[in-house]
Amino acid sequence: MELIKEHPILEYKHGKEVVFTLDGKELKGYAGEPIAMALHANGVHIYRITPEMKRPRGFFCAIGKCSSCFMVVDGVPNVRTCVTPLEAGMKVETQHGKGLVPLEAQ
């Protein structure tokens, strides 16, 4: 994980270190910090592939507005990972296209 540890003005207090998965691979991050932040710290830059042109998209506006960071989180597509806090055991997946809703589950 690559994160700024010291800052001249701000003081960092991370939450608990937790394990989550990206497309089945285990990664570490801090609980309560945005999912996208944990991914970025792990060097992951492609979050989804666009529906029509099949282009890669990643971190962009970082304030939940632009749709660039949509991923499938715990089976729910189009989750704005830049504003959604990370939790232990989260199943994060690269989103291909518009995202499938969980038709079989429940």
Add this chain to the structure above:
Amino acid sequence: MTVKTTDFIIVGGGVHGCATAYELAKAGYKVTLFESRYLSSGGSGRSAAGLRQHFGTEVNLHMAKYNLKVFPTLEEELDTGMDLEFRQWGYMWVAYTDSCLDQLKKNVALQKSMDIPSVIFTPDEIHERWPYLRLDGIIGAAFCGEDGHINPQTLTMAYGEAAARYGAVVKTYTPVQKLLAENGKIKGVVTESGEEWHAPRVLLAAGPHTRPLAATVGVDIPVYPERHNILISEPVEVFNCPMVLCLDDGAYFKQCPNGTFMFGRDDQDEPRDLGNEGNSVKFLAGVTASVLKRIPALSGVRVVRQWSGPYDVTEDHNAIIDWTPLEGLMVNCGWSGHGLQFGPSGGRVCKEMLVGEQAFVDLHRFRLARFAEGDLFFEPAFI
């Protein structure tokens, strides 16, 4: 002021006005259409884009069959480059009570007698075919796989654009202020911008605004507005979810070709006057709770936008397509929430009546005098 003349005037740039302008212009007639705002800005562009052959009366079924004959090739016919998004993912009417199911069975029997491939499904059959639906408490449903979706904005605009290509004059952002009559005959219209247009035949297809317009020449058209809300979600991958209409609280949902979902639901407290275009927070809470329990797979899907549109309702939930007592003045309105899909048949019969031909279906049931005569004609399948 110079007065302009034409053969036919149409007031209203919804699907019925535009389709009629198209039919007239294609047949070589001179027609001018007036629309207050932009084409499809009324009920047409705000609708749920649903088309169906589930009706319980012969005349509506005849016209519905005709609509479905036209839709598959209409995009090609109108040839505007606009995508009409015609899809046949089916339309289901879900019953929660015996009396409701009995009515659906009657409707389906009539539909089958007219060669419409509708079926009655049991709850098990529904579960097998659409395992993602959670329709607890249902006792059966009527389904027709040929029914589906058409884009309401492109449908209306394409009719308007094709009409203009055939020579129709389509005047948008030109509200008609009043009609003109002389010696018991229609004479023309005056626009709010002060233009005067004369024609021996005028068609009002202005949805709920038909009533105040007709009143300017002393004609009463018993149609009243009723606001209905609707919302659309963000897109998800397409899984061809049909239109599902739940007859307990009137909630409906369907997937559109681009993957978005539309949800709608009745609310008796909605305003019933013109000029109330907002929408209600109560609707948002009510419709999402009602729909999500029936299709929980959509629970994480976000709502993008909600809006409302006016139904133009009549006492018996059927349209009025008729000449009025004022010679030369005709109306096509009162579609009571199911009029978008009737664009093709509505346009055709209006053109036929306006030019003096025999309409291809018997429109006796849609006559204006039925209200005064107390001979109402109820459509059992309305939402």
